[in-house]
């Protein structure tokens with residue numbers, strides 16, 4: 001007996017649309033007919049170049065070979081983000097991926113380090129904590145090779161993500177989808193047709209007069225949120241009270257001579273700027289609060305930071321930080337900018353698309369029971385989004401700068417969960433994270449230490465070692481990290497072996 005396939009319609013062909021189409025066709029292509037509609041008359045947002053490590057799993061599930069991917073997207077390796085000028089204008093620290101030191105059961109390495117520092121058993125340098133991170137060592141040294149584990153030790157190797165050209169990535173996924181049987185339409189949606197009884201979406205009315213019917217719709221129409229926001233009337237929760245930036249200018253420049261394996265995020269008087277190294281160009285941009293900086297001043301600041309000639313015109317982007325109150329309503333799920341936006345400080349937007357697509361596959365709706373699935377989906381989505389939001393607010397709130405926007409951020413009332421987290425770390429050096437939280441304990445520790453929090457005490461478990469044992473433990477770890485990083489090839493040399501410069 002042949003079963004009629006239900007129709008899934010994806011509206012929008014930016015990164016979100018193509019990521020969704022690729023993953024759904026890979027995992028559910030046998031059961032569903034998938035159509036992606038995009039309009040060549042409506043541009044994609046066209047930025048989005050730095051990612052976090054789970055993107056590797058996304059590509060692996062799709063069966064995309066890493067070297068092919070890096071070649072196709074001008075990609076490079078990302079081991080960390082370097083934050084300049086956040087704690088104070090002269091400060092500098094890394095948020096390196098992966099763990100720090102060797103975890104010790106119930107108390108994290110941080111507590112052992114805290115005690116060792118208090119007792120003079122480790123260096124007194126400002127960045128000493130990062131001397132116990134292989135990722136931080138490798139990032140600073142500009143070295144990389146895939147390394148699961150440090151040989152002959154129980155210590156994990158390098159955790160990495162990518163920098164890449166998001167436009168090229170969308171094209172790669174588009175080619176992937178074409179061979180996977182995704183139907184593609186270049187057309188403009190004029191209206192969204194709703195069922196008078198159920199309120200579900202029936203079809204998309206196109207400007208050509210044609211109607212595109214579907215059973216389930218995925219809104220990837222960008223910040224317009226044509227389906228979920230406009231047609232289904234799902235409201236937007238604004239986060240501007242905590243995240244003051246609302247504009248960005250992107251301005252790519254010529255490739256750097258030596259491509260570092262990390263992103264740079266440099267704070268300035270009313271926001272921050274990014275530098276993302278690719279093999280064919282450098283992605284640059286400035287994120288700022290329009291209340292505190294004019295567009296001309298922002299462009300001027302950005303231009304002064306360029307490390308080479310610009311290779312395109314500046315692209316001004318206005319945005320609103322926040323999220324749709326529900327990400328799934330009726331027979332529609334929104335992904336990407338259609339579902340909300342957090343500024344790219346921790347490179348999380350593409351990850352949130354990935355995570356929502358994964359959740360959608362796990363909860364893919366049976367024809368008649370949307371409501372309870374939607375409720376569970378929305379609960380997870382909200383928790384995830386708010387935890388990422390709080391991590392970004394942390395950078396703003398703990399700044400040590402004197403300009404008006406930054407002073408306001410120091411004084412602002414922050415979400416309660418975040419306030420409790422900071423207070424707990426200040427008092428005890430502890431960070432409690434949920435099992436499925438995106439940012440791990442070492443990530444929170446790095447940002448809080450990097451931006452000047454100095455915990456008053458450490459966990460008593462760290463007193464379980466004698467002073468001699470603790471001292472030996474610290475020296476041993478430091479020696480292993482320093483020795484390992486010396487044996488890694490240069491990041492550039494690694495990329496050259498993949499022919500990514502072609």
Ligand SMILES: Cc1cc2nc3c(=O)[nH]c(=O)nc-3n(C[C@H](O)[C@H](O)[C@H](O)COP(=O)(O)OP(=O)(O)OC[C@H]3O[C@@H](n4cnc5c(N)ncnc54)[C@H](O)[C@@H]3O)c2cc1C
Pocket residue numbers: 011012013014015016017037038039040041042043044045046047048049050051166187188189190220221222223224226248249285317319335336337338344347348349350351
């Ligand atoms: C300044 C900035 C920097 C960023 N940096 C990063 C980063 O470093 N890392 C990261 O992970 N993310 C980053 N992002 C986020 C990332 O760019 C987006 O999340 C991602 O590109 C997803 O965009 P999208 O597909 O949702 O929307 P869009 O790219 O806006 O695509 C919308 C699509 O909808 C289609 N469409 C719209 N209206 C219609 C219509 N009426 N009919 C038919 N089609 C229509 C358009 O044609 C287009 O194909 C950044 C975002 C900004 C603003």
